[in-house]
Amino acid sequence: MTAERPTVLQPEMPPTRWGDPSHATGLPDGVRDLVGLVFPIRDTPARAEVAVPASRLGEAQLAGLRALVGEANVVLDDATRRLRTRGKSTPDLLRQRAGDLGDAPDVVVRPGGHDEVVAVLAYAEQQRIAVVPFGGGTAVTGGLVADATGLAGVLSLDLGRMRGLLALDPVSSTATLEPGLRGPEAEALLAEHGLMLGHFPQSFEYATIGGFAATRSSGQSSAGYGRFDAMVVGLRVATPAGEVRLGSAPANASGPDLRELFLGSEGAFGVITEVTVRVRPLPEVKHYEGWHWPSFAAGSDAMRVLAQADLLPTVLRLSDEAETAINLADPATVGAIGDDAGQTSGGCLMIAGYEGTPSAVAAKRAAVTEVLTGLGGTALGEEPGLSWAQGRFAAPYLRDSLLDVGVLVETLETATFWSNRERLYTQVKAALEASLGEGTMVLCHVSHVYATGCSLYFTVVARGGDDALERWLPAKAAACEAIVATGAAITHHHAVGTDHKPYLTAEIGEVGVEVLRAVKQAVDPVGILNPGVLIP
C-alpha cells in the first residue's frame, strides 16, 4: 500500500506547559478551594522568555545536515529548540519556567524516512554529534537530556515528518506505523479501516508510536489490550552499525528475542523507524463503571483475583483512599489527608471498563461482576466510569494550573509482585511524606495489573514555591530508594531516562549493566545515540 498519513495533526505543545493551550481550563474553583485548605495559593507571574543558547554546531556541519534532509528540515530557531529542551516532567517544567535552557539541542533535524535517519546517523557519527530521537516530547524521566561531553553538540532528531501508516495486514491483524505518529493520529488512520491499536496512556494525545516503543509505555486499557511492548510484533531500527529488522513471527525460539532489547532502549541503541503492532477491530460497545471497596487492600485483592483467573476487563484501576477522596472532592477529607485520616474515611474507587462486541462485553462484565460482588465490592453504576473516561487525559492540564498557583504536583510509578504490593505502597508513601513534610498529599492508584503483580502510580501534591525543585528532587530520590529497597521496578512505564539511571544497577545488576554497555558498543561504537540516557 501507499503510506497513509493523518489529515489532522496534533499541534505542538508550548515548552512550559502541557498540551494545547486552547484546551487548558485554568484551575477550577473547587480545586482551588480544596487545595487552598492545605497549601498557600499564590499566582506566580509568568517570566519573560529567555533566549536559547547559541548552537555549538558550525556552519559546515549545518550545511552537511541540510544536504541530507533539505534546508527546511534543519531548524535552529529558538521556539523549536526550546520545545525540544527536556520533556514534560514537573522538574522539566519548573526548569523551563525558570528560564533554564542549558539542555537545549544545538539543532533540530527532521528526517523524512528511514533512509534519511540512516544518513543523519552516519553524518552525526562522523562529526561526533549526539543524536536525541524526539517524538512527542512527553518524556517524564529525563530521556531527552543527552550528555554531549566529548561530542560536538546535540542534534534533536525530530521524527514528526515520519507519520505514515506504512502497511496494513488485515489477515494477520497487524499494522506497520512510523514512529512520529502521535496517539490520536495513529488511531485515526487505523479507524479508517475499522481498526484500532488501543494504547491510551495519559500522554496519548501527544506521545508517539516511536516513543511508546522506546520507553515500553503502558496505557489505561492495558488490562484488556496489553502493554505497548506486548502489542509489538516487529521493529525496524536504524543504528550506526546498520539496520535491524526484527519480527519473523508473533513468537519464536530463534535465540534471544532481540525485539525486547530494542523495546525500552530509549534511543540509546538506535532510532526506531518502523513499528509493526497488533491491531484490533474498533469496539462496538464501551461500558465504564465504578466500584466501591472498603479499603485499598480489599480492592487490590479483588484485582489480583481477576488477573489470576484470566478474567480482566479492558480497563481496571483502583484509587487508594486518599486519591478517592480527592476525586470525590470532599474538602473535609482532603484536609485530613496530610495526617492520614483519609486512609480510613471513604473507601476506594475502582474503575472497570469493558470494550468489544456486545456479547463479549456482556459475558465478561457478568463474570467480573460476580467475582467483584462476591469479594465485597459495591457497584456504583456508570457515572464514576464516565467521569473517569471524560477526564482521562486531563491531569497534566490540572498540574499546570496548580504549578501556576505555587503548588507542586508530580507523579511517579513502580511495579512489583502482588505479595510486595502493600510494603511497596507503604514505604514509597512514607518516603515521600517524610521528605516533603507536613501537608503533603500522596495519592496512589493501581494502574496496571498482571496475574503475578501490578503497578502503583503515585501522585504527589505538596507546597510549591521558588524552592519547589530543590525540595522535589530529594523526595523523588527518597521514593526511588524506597522502591529499590523493596526489590520493585524503578519504573513500570515511564522508562529510565536520566532520572532513574542511578537506580538501574540495583535492579538489573552489574552484569546486566555490562550487557547493556556491550550492546551499546556493538550498535553505536562512537556513542552518539542519546549519550548519558538509560545506561549507568
Next chain:
Amino acid sequence: MTAERPTVLQPEMPPTRWGDPSHATGLPDGVRDLVGLVFPIRDTPARAEVAVPASRLGEAQLAGLRALVGEANVVLDDATRRLRTRGKSTPDLLRQRAGDLGDAPDVVVRPGGHDEVVAVLAYAEQQRIAVVPFGGGTAVTGGLVADATGLAGVLSLDLGRMRGLLALDPVSSTATLEPGLRGPEAEALLAEHGLMLGHFPQSFEYATIGGFAATRSSGQSSAGYGRFDAMVVGLRVATPAGEVRLGSAPANASGPDLRELFLGSEGAFGVITEVTVRVRPLPEVKHYEGWHWPSFAAGSDAMRVLAQADLLPTVLRLSDEAETAINLADPATVGAIGDDAGQTSGGCLMIAGYEGTPSAVAAKRAAVTEVLTGLGGTALGEEPGLSWAQGRFAAPYLRDSLLDVGVLVETLETATFWSNRERLYTQVKAALEASLGEGTMVLCHVSHVYATGCSLYFTVVARGGDDALERWLPAKAAACEAIVATGAAITHHHAVGTDHKPYLTAEIGEVGVEVLRAVKQAVDPVGILNPGVLIP
C-alpha cells in the same frame, strides 16, 4: 521455605532411543501395515555398543573439578557420557545407532546448586574447558554439540542434582524452580500445593525447567497457558562474568527486558540456575474434544478468528489432511498421501481442550463452540480429544519403532504471521517432498496460535535405510531454506542449536548477530559456554 524435592524421579533415557524402555510398545501392527504400504519394512539389527572416546581432560583437571563438586559428581563412565552425547533428534539417534560418539563430552559434572555452578564455570574458564549445560537431553536441534576447537575439552554440566522447588509465593502465584526438574517432577511438586505450571511440550516427561527456559519451549496448552517464556517472571543465571538476577516485577520499563535475552540463550550466555514462573490452580475440569473441518485452510481460519477475538481454548491444534488421515489410520488414504490425494480426501481434525473451573470451562466452551459452528466446523465429541490426550507424549516412541524397521521419521517446525501461513505450508512441504522423493509423507499441524500468527509443525515419514542421515540432511536444509525464503521463523519452539545456526543471520540480520556476539563477549569473554551453539 526449605527447598522441596520430588519423591519420584524420571529415569534416564537410553542413548539411542526416547523415553523409558519399559514404556515402549513396539510398532503396532496397524502402523506396520499402514507404513508398509509405502515403504519397505525391514527390521534393523541393533549394533554392538561402541566405546566412548577417552576423555581429553587430564588427571589434574579432573581432580580440580572433584574438589568443587565432590568425587561422586565428576563422572567419566561410558554410559553416562554416551547419554550426554548430542540430543534426541533423528540425526542424533541415527548417529548413536551407527556408533558415532565423536561428540561425547570428556566429563560429566553434576553441581549441587548455584554456587557450585559458579565454581565450575570459574574453573572451566581458567582451564579453558567448554561447558555444555545438560538438562533432560531432549534437544532436537544440536544444542548439546559444542565445538571445543581451541579448548581443552568438553564438560557436560548435568543439572540433574538441582531439582528443587526453592520458593513458592501463593499470593503472587509464582514458584521458583531449579533447572534440573523434569516436567512431571515440577508438576508433582506444585500439585502438592494445589498448583500447576501447565507447560506440556511433547518432551514434557524428560525435558527440564532449565531447558524450557534456555530454548523458549512451547507446550501443547500454550493457547491457554502461554509459551514457557511468557510464564517466566524471574531468572537467576550464572555467567563467567558474574551472576545475573532478573525479575523486579511482572513487567516494567526499566530499559530493555534482559530476561528475554537470557531466555532462548541456549547455554551460550550462562547457566540458568533458578527460574521463577507464574503458576496456576490445578484445573477442576478438563474437557478435550474434536472438530472436523473441510480443509486445512478453513480450520486455520477458524483458529485465527478465535485468537483475534481473544477467545482461545486451553489446547488448540489442527492437523492437515495428511496428518488427519494418518491419525485416523485409513490405509487407503495413507497410500495416496505420496501423490497428494490425501489433501482432499478426509478433511482435517482439530483438537480443542478446555481446562479450569467448571463455570469458566462451560463459558469458554460455549463461546468457542458458537464461533466454530458458525464458521463451518463440525463437532466430533470427546472421543478424538481423549484419544489425542492419551497419546500426546507417545510420538517419540513410535519414531523409535519406525527407525527400528528402516523408516525415517523426523519433525521440524516454524512460525509465521497468518497472511503467510499458506505460502509457508506449501513451500516447506514442497521442499521436503522434492528432496526426499516419491512416497514421502509430509504431515503438518498448526501447533500454537497467536492473534497475529501461528506455528506449523511438520512430521516427515520417508524411506529409511543405511543412507537415511545422508538423505535427511539435505531435506532439512531445503526446508530451512524454504522457511527463510518466506520470511518465517527458523524455529518456533525447538531453538537454534547448531542445526539452525546457518539460518539465523537471515532472520535477525548481521547487526542482530553482532549484538548476540557482543553480549556473549561481555558475559563469557573466554568463550567456554556452549561454544558453536546458537551464534553464527
